Amino acid sequence: MKHALPLLLAAFVMAGPAAAACYADYKAKQDNPLRLHYGVIEVPDSACDAAAAANVVADRLGDGWQLLEIVSVFGPEGLDEREARAAEYFLRY
Numbered sequence: 001m002k003h004a005l006p007l008l009l010a011a012f013v014m015a016g017p018a019a020a021a022c023y024a025d026y027k028a029k030q031d032n033p034l035r036l037h038y039g040v041i042e043v044p045d046s047a048c049d050a051a052a053a054a055n056v057v058a059d060r061l062g063d064g065w066q067l068l069e070i071v072s073v074f075g076p077e078g079l080d081e082r083e084a085r086a087a088e089y090f091l092r093y
Contacts, residue, residue: 021076022048025086026057028065037065039089040082048073060093
């Protein structure tokens with residue numbers, strides 16, 4: 001049992017810090033008829049910049065939506081201020 005504590009500590013150190021959540025807000029459109037929407041989507045930590053997030057969002061959008069732009073990439077602290085504006089497209093995709 002006395003060897004278990006160093007092993008647990010080593011496992012914790014090797015795991016590193018917990019990954020922080022990353023989100024992107026974006027604008028998208030549909031054609032015929034033209035429709036626009038603003039949304040918020042969670043992206044992987046590896047896509048936590050505008051260029052990488054654009055690829056993730058474009059791949060994930062469904063229902064004929066086409067990505068127009070990534071507005072910004074942010075952490076969980078920015079969710080509350082964007083929720084009302086994104087409405088039904090808040091964390092939908």
